[in-house]
Amino acid sequence: MLNKQDVTHIARLARLDLSDGELEKYSKQLSAVLELFKKIDDLDLSSIEETSQVTGLVNVFKSDEIKKYPDLTDCKTEDLVSLSPVHDKTEMRVPKVIGDN
Amino acid sequence: MENYDLTITEVSKLLEKGELSSVDLTQSVLNRINSVDDRVKAFIKVLPDEALESAKKSDERRAQGKSLGRLDGVVMSIKDLLCTKGVETTAASNILKGFVPCYDATVVKKLKEAGVVIIGKTNLDAFAHGSSTENSDFFTTRNPWDLDRVPGGSSGGSAASVASGECLGSIGTDTGGSIRQPASLCSVVGLKPTYGRVSRYGVISMASSLDVVGPIAKSVEDAALILETIAGKDPLDATTLDAEVPKYFENLAKSIKGIKIGVPKEYFASGMETDVEDIVKKSIETIKSLGGEIIEISLPHTDYALSTYYILQPAEVSSNLSRYDGVKYGYSALNDDKNLSLDDVYTHSRGTGFGSEAKRRIMLGTYVLSAGYYDAYYKKALQLRTLVKQDFEDAFEDVDVILTPVSPTPAFKVGEKADDPVQMYLSDIYTVPINPAGVPAISVPAGFVTRDNKDLPVGIQLIGPMLREQKILDVANVFEKEVKISQRKPEL
Numbered sequence: 001m002l003n004k005q006d007v008t009h010i011a012r013l014a015r016l017d018l019s020d021g022e023l024e025k026y027s028k029q030l031s032a033v034l035e036l037f038k039k040i041d042d043l044d045l046s047s048i049e050e051t052s053q054v055t056g057l058v059n060v061f062k063s064d065e066i067k068k069y070p071d072l073t074d075c076k077t078e079d080l081v082s083l084s085p086v087h088d089k090t091e092m093r094v095p096k097v098i099g100d101n
Numbered sequence: 102m103e104n105y106d107l108t109i110t111e112v113s114k115l116l117e118k119g120e121l122s123s124v125d126l127t128q129s130v131l132n133r134i135n136s137v138d139d140r141v142k143a144f145i146k147v148l149p150d151e152a153l154e155s156a157k158k159s160d161e162r163r164a165q166g167k168s169l170g171r172l173d174g175v176v177m178s179i180k181d182l183l184c185t186k187g188v189e190t191t192a193a194s195n196i197l198k199g200f201v202p203c204y205d206a207t208v209v210k211k212l213k214e215a216g217v218v219i220i221g222k223t224n225l226d227a228f229a230h231g232s233s234t235e236n237s238d239f240f241t242t243r244n245p246w247d248l249d250r251v252p253g254g255s256s257g258g259s260a261a262s263v264a265s266g267e268c269l270g271s272i273g274t275d276t277g278g279s280i281r282q283p284a285s286l287c288s289v290v291g292l293k294p295t296y297g298r299v300s301r302y303g304v305i306s307m308a309s310s311l312d313v314v315g316p317i318a319k320s321v322e323d324a325a326l327i328l329e330t331i332a333g334k335d336p337l338d339a340t341t342l343d344a345e346v347p348k349y350f351e352n353l354a355k356s357i358k359g360i361k362i363g364v365p366k367e368y369f370a371s372g373m374e375t376d377v378e379d380i381v382k383k384s385i386e387t388i389k390s391l392g393g394e395i396i397e398i399s400l401p402h403t404d405y406a407l408s409t410y411y412i413l414q415p416a417e418v419s420s421n422l423s424r425y426d427g428v429k430y431g432y433s434a435l436n437d438d439k440n441l442s443l444d445d446v447y448t449h450s451r452g453t454g455f456g457s458e459a460k461r462r463i464m465l466g467t468y469v470l471s472a473g474y475y476d477a478y479y480k481k482a483l484q485l486r487t488l489v490k491q492d493f494e495d496a497f498e499d500v501d502v503i504l505t506p507v508s509p510t511p512a513f514k515v516g517e518k519a520d521d522p523v524q525m526y527l528s529d530i531y532t533v534p535i536n537p538a539g540v541p542a543i544s545v546p547a548g549f550v551t552r553d554n555k556d557l558p559v560g561i562q563l564i565g566p567m568l569r570e571q572k573i574l575d576v577a578n579v580f581e582k583e584v585k586i587s588q589r590k591p592e593l
Contacts, residue, residue, distance in 0.1 A: 007464070014419060014467040015426075015444075016460055017452030025457075026464055032523050033465060037408045040481055050483035051490055053310045053340070054539030054567075055297045060339040069337070074186075075203035083200060085433035094428050095435070095443045 001031045104129035105266040106590065109323040112269060113171045116163065123156035123163075123174030127218055130176045134220070134267045137593045142242050143252075143262035145181045145191060147221040152176065155218045162216065171350075172330055173216030178268040180259045181222035182229055183209055183314070184303040192305045193237040194227040196431045196454030206303025207338065208272060208314050208331045215330050220268050223258030227456045228422065229279055229307045231255050232528050235519045236458040243515070244287060245591040247555040250512040253283030259317045260287040265593055270318040270327055274304060276311045277410055278507075278532025281544035284317055285507035285560030288546045288587060290577070291317045292324045295568050296539035297342040299328075300335035308417035309340075311410075311536040320587055321545060321578040325349035328570060347571055354575035358392030362576070363500030367403035368531055373509045380548035380559045381506045384580070388504065391579055396500055400492040405485050406534030411526055412469050412482035413537060419466025422459060425451060461522060490538040493564070502576050503564040506531050507544045511557035531562060541570045545577040546586040558586075 002010075007027040011018045018026070077090055084092040104126050107115070115121035131149050138144055159174035168174075184190050184202035186209075191197045205213065212219070226236035234242040234257035242257045244250040245265040252261040256273030260283035263271050273280040275293035284291025292315045299314045306312060316327035332346045364385060369378065389395050427433035427450025434449035435441055441449065455463070469478035496503060508528060518524045535542045542564040549556040561580075565573040581587055 002468075010464050010468050010471065013471060014463045015423075015447040015451055016455070016463060017448035018460070022457075022460070026461060029461060029522050030465055030468065033411065033526070036411060036523065036526070037478065040405060040408050040485065041477075043405075043481070043485075045481055045484040048484040048487050050480065051486040051537075052483060053296075054490060054537075055340065055342060057297070057340065057342070062336065067336075079203040083430040084428065085431065086435045092428060093435070095441060095446060097443050 002027045002034070103133070103266070105133040107269065108319045109172070109175050109269045109326055110320065112175055116174050117168070123159040123218060124153060126174065127152050127156040127176050127220070130220055130266070130268060137265050138267060140243060140248055140593065141245055141261050141265050141267070142240055143223050143258045143265065143267055144178070144221045145193060145224050145239060145258070146189060148188065148219060152218050152220045159216050159218065169214070169216035171326055172212070174218060176218045176220050176269050177212065178221050178223045178259060178262045178271040179209060179219055180225055180256050180271065180273050182225060182274055182305045183272060184305070185209055185219070185222065188222065190222070190305070192228045193225045193239055194456065194459065195238040196425050198432065200430050202303070204303060207300035207335045209303065211331050212272070223262050223271060225258055226255040226458065228305065228418070228459055229255040229274055229276060230418070230458045230462055232278070232282055232525055233513070233518070234258060235515065236456060238456045241515055244512045245593055246288065246557055247512065247553070250514050250557070251286070253286035253508070253512060255279040256317060257283045260284050260289055260291065263287070263289045263317050263319060264591060266590070270316060270323050272314060272331070273317045274307070274312060274314050275536070276307045277414060277536050278529045280315050280317060281532050281542060281562060282508050282529065284544040286512040286558060288558030288560070288589065289317055289319060290321050290324045290546070290581070290587065291315070291544045292328060292570070293535065293542050294328060294332065294570055295342070295541045297340050298332050298541070298568065298570070300338040300341050302335055302337040306421040308414045309421060310417060311414060321574055321581050322350060322353065324543070325353060325574050342568070344568055349571055349574055352571055353578050355579070356392065357388070357576050357579045360393050360502065360576060361396055361500040362388055362393045363396050363398035363496055363503040365398050365400045365403065365496070365503060365505060367400050368505040372530065373506055376550040377506065377510060377559050380550065381561055384547045384561045385504060387583060388576070388580060391583060393576070398496050398500060398503070400496060400534070402485065402488045402492050403534055406489045406537065407526070407530055409482045409485040409489055409537050410533040412478050413486065415462040415466035416470050416479050417466070418462045419470065422455070422463055425454065427451070427454070486537045489534055493538045493540055497566040501572055505562045505564065507560045507562045508532070511550050511552060511559055535564060540567055541565050541573060543573045543577050545581055547584065548586055
């Protein structure tokens with residue numbers, strides 16, 4: 001079971017600002033979902049390999065050459081920067097992250 | 102029959118013979134959207150001017166003998182999870198509202214290169230999180246067979262748009278059933294290809310090791326045509342497979358005599374509504390009568406597959422959605438208060454911008470990846486994934502195709518499960534085991550059940566080995582031609 005304190009900690013890790021009502025709601029709902037996972041608690045899987053992806057592809061490299069993707073190079077710096085909610089012509093604006101001392 | 106009621110295969114022939122123009126077809130579809138979409142609500146954005154313009158170009162090409170092929174001039178919709186150059190792409194989320202990509206997703210690019218007329222962007226559960234479109238941050242799409250019910254999800258707008266004649270085919274995405282379940286609930290064909298068969302480039306990521314892009318169509322033939330157009334290796338998506346793309350449409354088999362069909366006993370254990378089960382059982386008999394050999398099989402780890410999926414998927418979601426930080430795109434709290442610290446910009450933008458299901462999945466994913474729980478949940482889920490995948494590999498030693506239900510119930514009512522995530526998650530029980538295994542699967546219309554005096558569609562699922570889409574298309578095609586369920590249209 002997750003209590004409100006656990007949920008507050010998770011929300012902090014996930015950088016989510018949640019209201020008291022949301023913390024309450026999610027502690028109930030997440031606990032209910034975790035109940036679903038109970039059946040895997042006692043399984044001994046120590047001898048089983050993990051599968052992160054299913055295709056078996058490993059180390060997909062591209063040749064070291066310059067290639068032009070016309071559609072991509074259509075994207076100008078200004079186009080990309082203009083998607084940023086707060087921007088100047090070619091820069092995204094973010095709050096200062098380095099302190100004065 | 103109106104032009105918007107035709108299949109792609111039928112339209113393709115008429116266009117070729119000069120008996121129909123793409124402009125007339127597009128106009129017919131636009132009229133249809135105008136008359137039904139205020140009720141169905143399949144579209145987030147309709148593109149009438151752009152569509153008519155590309156239809157005109159298609160007709161001109163054809164007149165000059167320069168047709169681009171069978172899909173040239175055909176009208177399709179696109180799930181609003183795929184980037185479309187110059188056209189707002191929202192993932193049905195508030196946090197991405199106003200996002201206008203400067204490039205096309207590879208799949209969209211391939212469709213445009215084949216001459217497809219894109220009619221609009223369809224609704225979904227925000228970021229594809231859901232089974233009903235009720236998690237869309239904008240509105241809920243309605244099931245064309247009963248407007249009080251959901252169309253399924255997350256590609257619910259795509260399935261509803263195909264079922265109601267608001268396009269001839271659509272592109273959806275499937276992470277745990279998001280193509281197959283809405284297809285089943287709306288009586289259309291939905292194909293989830295093998296993982297890596299179709300490029301994910303330009304598709305807003307949900308769970309990157311599970312996500313696939315695929316067609317939703319009025320017939321199996323149409324699905325085959327769309328698949329062969331969008332499949333293939335893409336240098337912009339390193340997870341795409343370097344395997345030849347067969348001519349799925351031309352290769353479609355006329356007979357399934359001697360084909361071995363596995364029916365896994367675990368999928369009939371409990372939970373399915375009786376009349377839904379009757380349709381699945383009747384479908385098994387039909388396939389038998391068509392020459393298929395029915396073999397009972399076991400997928401012993403089915404019971405764990407749902408846990409595997411609901412651990413891995415939110416874990417990957419929490420990682421993928423970390424890019425929505427109020428800095429790069431979408432909604433930002435910085436617009437409301439210029440003096441916020443960077444940390445506050447993150448937490449406020451995400452807290453306000455994300456809808457409740459996205460938050461729920463981010464929280465769940467963050468939890469299963471967090472210190473102390475990683476081994477108990479995430480690592481264990483990756484190990485279980487090995488067993489789930491092995492189940493399918495073992496089964497395909499003995500059978501060609503596996504047949505299962507798609508959904509334990511027909512379409513449920515809007516609001517019925519909206520506040521109960523566990524019930525909502527359990528509605529995906531027959532579709533989610535497929536994605537961690539990576540194998541292809543198709544949902545094909547099989548019959549109708551009655552609820553509140555309305556006939557509601559039920560589909561069956563056919564699963565194949567990795568990269569053997571042809572096999573499931575073959576069986577689905579022969580079955581569809583026999584039962585003719587997909588020819589029936591909803592009354593709107």
